[in-house]
Amino acid sequence: MKGVMIQGTASDVGKSLIATALCRLFAQEGTKVVPFKSQNMSNNSYVTIDGLEIGRAQGIQAEAAKTEATVWMNPILLKPRSDQEAEVVLLGEAVKTLSGKGYRETFYDKGLEVIDEALNQLGKEFEVFILEGAGSPVEMNLKDRELVNMKIAEVADVPVFLVADIDRGGIFASIVGTLDLLTSEERKRVQGIIINKFRGDFSLFTNGVKWIEEKTGVPVLGVLPYINNHMIDREDSLSINEFRSMKKNGRLEIAVVQLPYASNISDIEPFLYEEDVHLRFVRNSAEFGQPDAVIIPGTKSTIHDLQFIKEVGLAEAIIDFARNGGFVTGICGGYQMLGKTLIDEEGTDTGTVAFEESGLGLMEAVTYFRKEKQTIRVKGIYHPQTSIGEGKVEGYEIHLGDTVFSDEIEKRGLFLFESDREEGYYSENGRIVGTYLHHLFHNDDWRHYWLNTVRKNVNLPQKPKVSVGVLKDERYDRLAEEMGKHLDWEKIKKIISEWNFVHENH
Structure with a gap:
């Protein structure tokens, strides 16, 4: 299985938007690419052609990938119903409402089973996976039974690109802190860093890129601009x-x-x-x-x-x-x-x-x-x-x-x-x-x-x-063009294509 997982140093750093852009960039080259998010927590949903429900972000990413959205792209959707409970939508259908604690205690094994099945189903049809994580991969109180970050990168056996939001401040600490909290095996999976939501003169961050690469040993694969009015539906x-x-x-x-x-x-x-x-x-x-x-x-x-x-x-x-x-x-x-x-x-x-x-x-x-x-x-x-x-x-x-x-x-x-x-x-x-x-x-x-x-x-x-309707497909091309200008696209493809070889030789 070839692909990459987009993880973030926090929520709302732009993982979904970057995953959407990568889907369109691969699709433009004729690659059969598919989005995947094992577990999504959002009240913004998308109805597939067969009347089933998935996270809206994965439906949008499927459009960007020029393919029809299916439940395999988001096998688990959690829809918050209160501060304590969420409806569990499994393979597109609501099955039960659980508390956060109840979900962690009773659903983990079932979740892994369904996620593995979804990846296998998609692997029969697609060449490249663009997986998306959620929140941060180092929420230490939840990490032992998580179903959406490093555990799924391990199940899919793909490298990870870590996204950090420079607009919110504290970017150096958030990157270094995230990497330091990963286990050594998890740390090996992080093959690239993407800086997102940069405003102003890119040359002013050249020293920042150098510092990050020297401090972490991980290449910075792009410094992406803050994009206003990109017309890509919000996730949550x-x-x-x-x-x-x-x-x-x-x-x-x-x-x-x-x-x-x-x-x-x-x-x-x-x-x-x-x-x-x-x-x-x-x-x-x-x-x-x-x-x-x-x-x-x-x-x-x-x-x-x-x-x-x-x-x-x-x-x-x-x-x-x-x-x-x-x-x-x-x-x-x-x-x-x-x-x-x-x-x-x-x-x-x-x-x-x-x-x-x-x-x-x-x-x-x-x-x-x-x-x-x-x-x-x-x-x-x-x-x-x-x-x-x-x-x-x-x-x-x-x-x-x-x-x-x-x-x-x-x-x-x-x-x-x-x-x-x-x-x-x-x-x-x-x-x-x-x-x-x-x-x-x-x-x-x-x-x-x-x-x-x-x-x-x-x-x-x-x-x-x-x-607005006629712009629907054009907006994905514009997003891909804008982000593509600031990504090391050839290096990204090389990391994805060579991961199995590199991984086997660790």
């Missing part, structure tokens, strides 16, 4: 802070409710490329302000997050905003919150059977949380009842609940999917919108229609459609 909720830091001066202000257990936050990313849109995350009523529209995103714990927005005054602010003619869109869990009541029939959302919570009351509907999760890729058209006209949408659904509308009113569907299945809610004036469709706003025509409707409402000029 850590990146909400990245969104928050992207200050924009657009005149159209959209408030995004920042939920504690927000999931699939990449749903709102296309707005970053609308010139006149200012995205603003709000955490309480004091931050609500006077937006032109509000988006309530998906969540891994709908009722918990609904209780949260009530506690911080956001629920009342959103209700008042809607009653005064504001535009509110809820996606997945946000859609469920818009209804009158949420009933946890099976205890799958709260852990308490038959638990009930009142919703925002912006649509006449009740959501029932079922036992089985629905995951499906979908395509459809605008529902004729919307009177919007013709239009197509596509995306994916991942949800436990069913939202049922009152028999007393006419259900106002948003979309028609395959087999004439009605989905979502579109109020009479189009100001309240709810849907289970993730990537709603990645559909250029829908986003264009919705934004121009909001613009008209607040007396802002109409704007032409921004075709």
Whole structure:
């Protein structure tokens, strides 16, 4: 098996982005390359063509590798449901919810077995693996039963490139400290160091590269620039802070409710490329302000997050905003919150059977949380009842609940999917919108229609459609080109191709 594992000195140092770039660089040369992350902890997920769920980062990396995403690329996905528990998604299907301690104590052997099976399956079809680690490989309190860093590099028998984030400071200590905490055998696997998120004149870090190489004996394979607006979907909720830091001066202000257990936050990313849109995350009523529209995103714990927005005054602010003619869109869990009541029939959302919570009351509907999760890729058209006209949408659904509308009113569907299945809610004036469709706003025509409707409402000029969709493949090429300029690409390929020989002669 040929390949490399990208590990980091910490979380959020850019492992996923670098793995994505490497996938595209190999794919551009005609190599059959595959991404792999044994265990991913993220509420940003990706639905494969056969309706199974993996980490979003591996789905994106598969696109960069010019191949179809499968569950073998991310056999274990952990989706946090609280500070203590996470849902375990095994080979694309949710199997149980466990505490961190319970997972470590009961799942280790099973995890290794599934990971080994996944690597063997992928090895039948692909030539080069780009493996991704998680967090740091030297979390000493977890290291003895980890399933995602050096243990998996050993199972796959690949070299490791260590990534360090220079933007956060302390890069020399983080590199040397990480290497010092590895065992001697683990240390031999580290065949390269990559410095990420560098700002400014690269020549100013020449002495830094020299110091690192002399101190560690490991070559620095590249100093990568800080890349803004790279258009590659974020992996997890850590990146909400990245969104928050992207200050924009657009005149159209959209408030995004920042939920504690927000999931699939990449749903709102296309707005970053609308010139006149200012995205603003709000955490309480004091931050609500006077937006032109509000988006309530998906969540891994709908009722918990609904209780949260009530506690911080956001629920009342959103209700008042809607009653005064504001535009509110809820996606997945946000859609469920818009209804009158949420009933946890099976205890799958709260852990308490038959638990009930009142919703925002912006649509006449009740959501029932079922036992089985629905995951499906979908395509459809605008529902004729919307009177919007013709239009197509596509995306994916991942949800436990069913939202049922009152028999007393006419259900106002948003979309028609395959087999004439009605989905979502579109109020009479189009100001309240709810849907289970993730990537709603990645559909250029829908986003264009919705934004121009909001613009008209607040007396802002109409704007032409921004075709974010057509840039989807080009963005991988641009990322690969930018990073390729700063990587020692030939040396990277040499390390990967010669690893077995070098390893056998240690």
